[in-house]
Amino acid sequence: MTVTPTLTETRTHGRAENPTEDPAENRAEVQAKIGIRDVGKVFRIRGADRPFTAVDGVDLDVRDGEFLTLVGPSGCGKSTLLDLIAGLTAPTTGRILIDGRAVTGPGLDRGIVFQQYALFPWRTALANIEFGLEAKAVPKKERRERARHYLDLVGLTGFEHRYPHELSGGMRQRVAIARSLAFDPDVLLMDEPFAALDAQTRESLQEELLRIWEKTSKTIVFITHGIDEAVYLGQRVAVMTSRPGRIKKVIDIEFDSREGDLRADPRFGAYRHEIWTLLRDEVAAAQEQERTIG
């Protein structure tokens, strides 16, 4: 089964639901679902005399309905970039655009999935999924129905009334994904969501995420430190440099077919090696930085 035809189909569908009213001169920007334009983020650190540049001069366009994975050495600013797209922090320089409009703060057009799940422990699975819908002021009955629908979608039917501590790590992450999907954002931002899971759980969640993506036509930005994961999931893989992070290269991942064991495909190995080579120097540089600057 090829991914692209499904995509084009669903993408058109997505467009129809969210018509953009941008003037004609903004056409170039409307092309991208997420536009990251020369974005820099500087943190002022208490006690330190120099400001700290986390990311600098990041330029990246994410297409509507695209699955983009982002890899980079630890501490290069991947999470910072995700926070910026989410609107949780404001860029020091540059602009972030969603559908051509500058991001001014968080909103329900974007959903985040964190590595540590971030479920509300006092809420059951169902109530967690309803959280975003409450924020959206969806009526109670509809909220319930939608939450159930997304719980089914992530394969947790029957676990409605479990509290997070009564669920395994993989189940918790499923709930977190369902929570983000439930308020129907266009964009799903995922920060190493499967990093804390065991290999088997991770693989099954990867497959399910692809299935959900194909079904819902979301635009997904997925951070990972796993090269395999990046190649397996992404239509494109963006590789970041060590701190201050910028985009080093964006690699198109193309397989003839996604059927069968993708990881056994010779091209999988080739992509894997290419990214590994790109990252090797950056990881070395990052480690050098940690030794000298701290």
Added chain:
Amino acid sequence: MADTLAVPGGSGARTLAAGDPEEAAGAATGTGPPGPAPASTRGDAPTADDRATNFFRVAAGTRFPALARPALLLRRTAALALLAALWEVLPRIGVVDRVFAPPLSEVLVAWYDLLVGGQLVEHFQASLIRSLSGFALAIALTIPLGLAIGWYRPVADFLSPVLELFRNTSAVALLPVFILIFGLGEPSKIIFVFYACAWPILLNTISGVRTVEPLLVKSARSMGLGPFRLFQKVILPAAVPTVFTGIRLAGAYSILVLLFAEMVGAKAGLGYLIQDAQFSFRIPDMYAGIITISVLGLLFNLLLVTVERRFSTWRTTS
């Protein structure tokens, strides 16, 4: 006391720790590691196993394996029975002086006489009203205050030196001041109880608000929640268990300190009964008073633990 009853392998030391001001302070100020600190006074230890076993033990609400309960009950009762037997036998065989420690049966007879005579009810009522008044007043006034202090960082920064100072001033040290200002009557005792109860509740509430998992706040903010809704939907529910830890500590204090106040100057109350019985050498009456106060403390704590459980079923040690 009540929590140890429910905790397999729990020891008396835990119960003592729950009433220990030092531990209360540690739980409350957040100077210790945030989060797990209040957990040490929580007393719902079975949840410690949850992480290990939750994958298998999925049925919600079964906090204890069904079979463990009767066995546990038996073990607890056995210890109590042994204590009662020793109390009965040791004075009789002369190991302890039965003038100072009369056999349990004599104490129980004295207790029954006090009950039938109506004195016990009178003293019990006097104590209970004072305790509950101070305790309720502390809950009503300090929870909102604690929420405000915890939520508004500038307020917290402004008040924290004063709070530190008062936190380290023992309520007992201030009793003479209360008596000086409010006289020997009811107000001074209620305010004394209120003062002792206010600190654990206040400090735990502040810590509960301030130690809310930042990731949860971030997650809620990412879903577009403004400050008010964030407080209502995340901060408040997240703080509930920590607040309850404070309430439970305060419950224990309300009885402990009242007893002291009643021994210093009162004409009614269980503290007065114990003190008066000792002065007039009615030793069995003295022990009857002590048993009553223990049982009262036990029941009160049991009640609070039950309420706490209801509100914190979701809480884990993580």
